[in-house]
Amino acid sequence: MTEAFARVYDSHWYVLGQEVKRFEEEYAAFNHVEYAVGVANGLDALTLALRVLGIGPGDEVIVPSNTYIATWLAVTQVGATPVAVEPDPITSNLNPKLIEAALTTRTRAIMPVHLYGQACRMREIMAIAHRYGLQVVEDNAQAQGAVFEGQLTGSFGAVNGTSFYPGKNLGALGDAGAITTNDADLAQKLQVLRNYGSQQKYYNSVVGYNSRLDELQGALLRVKLPHLPTWTDLRQQVAAWYGQHLAGIEGLHLPRTAPGATNVYHLYVVHHGRRDALQQHLAAAGISTMIHYPVPPHRQQAYASLNLPAGRFPIAEELAATCLSLPMWPGMQEAHVAAVAAAIRSLPR
Ligand SMILES: *Cc1c(COP(=O)(O)O)cnc(C)c1O
Numbered sequence: 001m002t003e004a005f006a007r008v009y010d011s012h013w014y015v016l017g018q019e020v021k022r023f024e025e026e027y028a029a030f031n032h033v034e035y036a037v038g039v040a041n042g043l044d045a046l047t048l049a050l051r052v053l054g055i056g057p058g059d060e061v062i063v064p065s066n067t068y069i070a071t072w073l074a075v076t077q078v079g080a081t082p083v084a085v086e087p088d089p090i091t092s093n094l095n096p097k098l099i100e101a102a103l104t105t106r107t108r109a110i111m112p113v114h115l116y117g118q119a120c121r122m123r124e125i126m127a128i129a130h131r132y133g134l135q136v137v138e139d140n141a142q143a144q145g146a147v148f149e150g151q152l153t154g155s156f157g158a159v160n161g162t163s164f165y166p167g168k169n170l171g172a173l174g175d176a177g178a179i180t181t182n183d184a185d186l187a188q189k190l191q192v193l194r195n196y197g198s199q200q201k202y203y204n205s206v207v208g209y210n211s212r213l214d215e216l217q218g219a220l221l222r223v224k225l226p227h228l229p230t231w232t233d234l235r236q237q238v239a240a241w242y243g244q245h246l247a248g249i250e251g252l253h254l255p256r257t258a259p260g261a262t263n264v265y266h267l268y269v270v271h272h273g274r275r276d277a278l279q280q281h282l283a284a285a286g287i288s289t290m291i292h293y294p295v296p297p298h299r300q301q302a303y304a305s306l307n308l309p310a311g312r313f314p315i316a317e318e319l320a321a322t323c324l325s326l327p328m329w330p331g332m333q334e335a336h337v338a339a340v341a342a343a344i345r346s347l348p349r
Contacts, residue, residue: 004219013215016195020218026225027178031144031154035187037179038213039194042141042163045177046074048211049137049159050109052189055080059108061137064094065296065316067113071139072297074161075111083107084298084308086315091258092116092269092323096124109135114143114153116292117169117235117266121258122148122156137161140180142266144169145232149260154180159190164221169235169266170228172217234330235265241334242268242326245341252344253322267292268328275322278347285343290325 008019020038028036039045055061057079063071065084075082085102088095094112110129112120120138129136136157144162146153154160162168164176181187192199197208239255246254253271257263269292272278279289296316298308310317326340 001220001223004223005216008216008219011215015215016212017215019215019222020213023213023218023222023225024178026222028180030225030228031180032152033155033180034182034184035180037181037187037190037194038218039177039179040211040213041175042139042161042165042168042177043070043073043077044194044209044211045161045163045179046070046111046137046139047077048190048193048209049157049161049179050074050078050080052159052186052193053109053135053137055108055135058106060104060106061108062099062102062110062134063297064111064113064115065298065313066092066293066319067115067139067297068141068293069297069300069302070141070163071111071113072303080108081106082297082306084313084316086313087115087319088258089315089319090256091118091261092255092319093118093120093258094125096121096128099125099128103132103134107132107134109137111137111139112157113139113141114146116255116263116269117143117146118255118257118263119143119146119148119153119261121261122151122153123260126156135159141165141168141177143264145228146264147262155182158183159186164217169231169264170221170224172221174214174217176213176217176221178213231330232264234332235328236263238328238330238332238337239263239265239268241337242341245338246270246344249345265328267325269323269325271319271322272324273322274347275324278344279324281347282340282343287327287340287343289327291320291323292325293323294320296320 024036059080061075072082138157138160140154141163164172197206
């Protein structure tokens with residue numbers, strides 16, 4: 001890492017240079033797509049993806065009712081309207097069976113989110129998109145390296161966004177993101193959009209953004225990317241240990257993976273009817289846990305203008321009230337997993 005840092009420092013070239021170019025090539029190869037375009041963060045990746053597809057005011061985009069709010073914000077940023085669809089409560093991912101009922105004449109795109117690292121049921125989602133002439137923009141911020149029926153997430157949609165926020169499976173040392181696509185024309189347009197709408201310096205063809213991946217972050221991500229498959233294996237090993245040590249605890253629901261999907265376990269999320277009591281019990285035992293996410297987007301003040309009352313998306317609300325993210329990182333040892341499991345098992349009834 002320090003070697004990469006020194007290389008960028010000594011180059012005196014900090015924005016849009018060789019490091020980002022090489023990282024884009026390497027990430028595209030990793031993701032089995034033709035092009036990756038580095039941008040400033042995951043939200044920008046999703047926003048620019050929608051923008052380059054021409055989605056804007058008057059358009060509707062299908063989003064999951066339970067996701068990190070960034071998915072919805074990207075839709076709002078381009079002036080379109082997010083239309084929520086409930087998840088499958090077993091996987092927490094968008095339920096393809098519920099999409100068609102939410103379509104209108106204004107629907108332009110579907111944004112599946114591979115939540116917690118599990119690939120969505122992409123065959124059904126792509127079939128619906130094809131049938132109704134809709135675009136697909138994957139939010140792959142949490143699932144780099146996940147697969148549905150042999151195909152990597154981030155390679156299904158026409159244009160897809162991912163994040164390298166430090167806590168993500170592939171994390172930079174600051175904000176960073178990328179867009180993945182197989183379309184040369186869209187990739188070229190995205191390179192222009194992220195750089196002030198300019199192809200030739202000081203000549204601007206479109207009203208663009210300043211959303212570039214820094215050379216330093218590109219160089220650091222190049223060091224980390226080759227390790228990602230190993231880190232994913234380690235995460236999956238931790239999940240397997242959790243599965244063994246947490247088996248048979250009454251009232252505790254473990255993450256389940258849909259047939260055909262893999263999970264790269266960005267998070268290991270369990271559900272429990274007395275979630276808050278369980279979290280406090282674990283905290284008292286020195287085990288810190290997190291809640292992803294306590295308030296679904298439709299109940300956020302930011303979206304009060306959409307007038308979506310409590311009870312409108314009951315599955316998302318139930319998942320938000322019961323979810324708990326247990327400690328999970330690549331290299332976590334089985335003894336540690338066992339200790340967390342023992343603490344959960346000792347929750348008084
Ligand atoms: C992290 C995340 C984003 C946004 O990424 P940033 O780099 O933080 O902007 C978008 N969607 C999901 C599902 C995320 O987890």
